[in-house]
Amino acid sequence: xxxxxxxxxxxxxxxxxxxxxxxxxxxxxxxxxxxxxxxxxxxxxxxxxxxxxxxxxxxxxxxxxxxxxxxxxxxxxxxxxxxxxxxxxxxxxxxxxxxxxxxxxxxxxxxxxxxxxxxxxxxxxxxxxxxxxxxxxxxxxxxxxxxxxxxxxxxxxxxxxxxxxxxxxxxxxxxxxxxxxxxxxxxxxxxxxxxxxxxxxxxxxxxxxxxxxxxxxxxxxxxxxxxxxxx
DNA sequence: GACCAGGCACATC
DNA sequence: GATGTGCATGGT
Numbered sequence: 001x002x003x004x005x006x007x008x009x010x011x012x013x014x015x016x017x018x019x020x021x022x023x024x025x026x027x028x029x030x031x032x033x034x035x036x037x038x039x040x041x042x043x044x045x046x047x048x049x050x051x052x053x054x055x056x057x058x059x060x061x062x063x064x065x066x067x068x069x070x071x072x073x074x075x076x077x078x079x080x081x082x083x084x085x086x087x088x089x090x091x092x093x094x095x096x097x098x099x100x101x102x103x104x105x106x107x108x109x110x111x112x113x114x115x116x117x118x119x120x121x122x123x124x125x126x127x128x129x130x131x132x133x134x135x136x137x138x139x140x141x142x143x144x145x146x147x148x149x150x151x152x153x154x155x156x157x158x159x160x161x162x163x164x165x166x167x168x169x170x171x172x173x174x175x176x177x178x179x180x181x182x183x184x185x186x187x188x189x190x191x192x193x194x195x196x197x198x199x200x201x202x203x204x205x206x207x208x209x210x211x212x213x214x215x216x217x218x219x220x221x222x223x224x225x226x227x228x229x230x231x
Numbered sequence: 232g233a234c235c236a237g238g239c240a241c242a243t244c
Numbered sequence: 245g246a247t248g249t250g251c252a253t254g255g256t
Contacts, residue, residue, distance in 0.1 A: 036237095049237090056236040059254060094253040098239080141239050161237055206237050214235080 027204035030223035034203035042152040062092035102139025158187040163209030170230040
């Protein structure tokens with residue numbers, strides 16, 4: 001039994017790895033590369049990571065456009081701005097009072113030592129340590145922290161969201177009540193460590209979840225239909 | 232008019 | 245540690 005279970009374990013993880021990569025390939029050829037957070041605007045990604053909490057991206061964009069129009073999408077500007085004015089500008093993204101405070105707190109954290117407003121300094125801090133630090137900031141939970149690590153700092157960290165849990169539990173690959181960190185470890189343990197892969201895979205999952213996983217009736221449109229089916 | 236969206240903090244048991 | 249609740253706008 002021990003020897004078999006070890007073999008089975010290895011085989012299972014090889015199968016899981018192949019299946020996950022198949023799923024990614026299938027989504028990629030169906031949706032095309034999602035091109036999330038194109039390079040060059042890490043600070044915008046950081047603010048976007050807060051604004052998008054439990055919110056449709058279209059609404060986040062309105063808020064980001066408002067901030068850009070006022071040329072406020074810079075750490076030094078957001079540090080100065082009056083809280084009420086910030087609330088007004090990000091209003092379209094919902095939860096605007098909470099999010100305005102969270103942005104203020106995050107900007108304070110970003111501008112203070114040891115980061116001193118520098119993404120370079122932030123990147124030099126070991127990923128686990130940086131994650132711990134981010135999690136101490138008000139309004140930064142695991143998903144927001146991981147989004148910042150992956151999309152702004154380009155660290156190989158897999159971002160898990162509610163779609164990820166819903167979809168992969170329905171496919172029967174993980175338990176429904178799996179914890180955030182365990183689900184993250186499931187992907188990181190079964191996929192090659194790649195920033196580009198993690199970046200686009202998460203984006204593909206969101207595309208799939210938002211388009212086809214709302215109603216059972218839409219399952220016939222699911223691009224995964226032939227390789228993985230919901231139970 | 233109900234339901235949902237790229238979560239998180241806080242209270243309570 | 246698990247479970248419930250408030251937070252809020254805009255699209256379908």
